[in-house]
Amino acid sequence: MKKHFGAALVVAAGFGLVAADAAPSADSADGHIAAAQKAAGTDFPGTLARLCIQPADGADAQASRRNAAGGAAKPVARVIPDRATWYAAPVQVFDNLYWVGTKVHSSRALRTSAGIIIIDTLYNYAAEPEIVEGLKTLGLNPADIKYVIISHGHGDHDEGAKLLQDKYGAHIVMGAPDWDSIIKSNNMAGGVPRRDMTATDGQKLTLGDTTVTIITTPGHTPGTLSLLFPVKDRGKTLIAAYSGGTAFNFPRDPSHFDIYINSAEKFARAARAAGATVFLTNHSEFDEAYMKGRMLAARKPGEASPFAVGGDAIQRYFTVTAECAEAEKLHLKGS
Ligand SMILES: [Zn+2]
Numbered sequence: 209m210k211k212h213f214g215a216a217l218v219v220a221a222g223f224g225l226v227a228a229d230a231a232p233s234a235d236s237a238d239g240h241i242a243a244a245q246k247a248a249g250t251d252f253p254g255t256l257a258r259l260c261i262q263p264a265d266g267a268d269a270q271a272s273r274r275n276a277a278g279g280a281a282k283p284v285a286r287v288i289p290d291r292a293t294w295y296a297a298p299v300q301v302f303d304n305l306y307w308v309g310t311k312v313h314s315s316r317a318l319r320t321s322a323g324i325i326i327i328d329t330l331y332n333y334a335a336e337p338e339i340v341e342g343l344k345t346l347g348l349n350p351a352d353i354k355y356v357i358i359s360h361g362h363g364d365h366d367e368g369a370k371l372l373q374d375k376y377g378a379h380i381v382m383g384a385p386d387w388d389s390i391i392k393s394n395n396m397a398g399g400v401p402r403r404d405m406t407a408t409d410g411q412k413l414t415l416g417d418t419t420v421t422i423i424t425t426p427g428h429t430p431g432t433l434s435l436l437f438p439v440k441d442r443g444k445t446l447i448a449a450y451s452g453g454t455a456f457n458f459p460r461d462p463s464h465f466d467i468y469i470n471s472a473e474k475f476a477r478a479a480r481a482a483g484a485t486v487f488l489t490n491h492s493e494f495d496e497a498y499m500k501g502r503m504l505a506a507r508k509p510g511e512a513s514p515f516a517v518g519g520d521a522i523q524r525y526f527t528v529t530a531e532c533a534e535a536e537k538l539h540l541k542g543s
Pocket residue numbers: 268271360362428
């Protein structure tokens with residue numbers, strides 16, 4: 209804990225500062241935290257705080273506590289939070305991308321020439337008011353939803369899937385291990401969707417004029433998916449990199465951290481190769497989607513979108529996640 213506290217003090221003192229004492233060795237936990245801190249800069253304070261300062265806390269404990277053991281265990285009681293604590297108004301963030309998330313979790317609608325692709329679906333309680341009603345508020349028709357890509361099988365991203373499958377006949381796309389996991393669940397709020405499309409690494413999902421490239425990034429869950437897709441910003445095409453798994457709420461052993469780190473590096477390479485400059489993920493804690501969405505109202509002509517962080521910042525995001533994972537791996541070993 210002492211090491212975490214020390215890092216927290218450095219963060220609190222201001223980004224870019226280094227500790228007054230001698231620099232830690234690069235291969236120590238403190239060395240990795242220092243590298244993460246440097247990479248985070250002022251762009252990713254939430255990611256740094258979650259992964260390096262308080263890495264022991266599961267980011268989505270409620271999302272992960274679903275019983276996937278296959279019916280024997282008693283379902284976990286569900287507490288639905290007061291709407292005032294989570295409801296957020298929908299926002300158009302790019303010409304063809306709409307944010308329909310809560311204050312905490314993100315769901316997005318990618319509008320194509322042949323219908324809508326929804327990316328992640330929030331908790332069940334938020335799916336209808338945020339996604340269905342949000343699309344209508346933004347002038348879109350939920351009946352146009354053709355595909356729903358679920359980044360991973362945790363409740364804060366997949367519980368709206370069955371609603372969209374049943375109501376609009378949308379195809380649900382997930383990674384194979386996460387399909388296996390949710391199909392066995394006996395307490396998934398909103399119900400378990402029928403098994404549908406299984407994503408593969410490098411798969412290109414095309415709807416009308418838009419293609420989403422799926423990159424498998426196991427780590428956060430075994431079936432986590434990350435995405436690359438084009439967005440239009442005031443008519444100009446930019447490539448968005450969507451990271452599907454964030455926190456370290458997986459079995460805490462070195463091999464799981466290695467899987468996570470490999471995927472961070474893999475997706476960083478894919479994002480660079482694709483020329484991605486827009487960074488998105490599914491928790492506002494990591495990409496500040498809620499706050500940036502609000503900032504758009506004040507965006508001036510000629511000003512860059514707050515979501516267009518640039519290719520270098522995207523690389524630094526994945527450096528933060530990988531370095532924090534390296535630090536936590538060393539903490540597990542007690543170094
Ligand atoms: Zn999760």
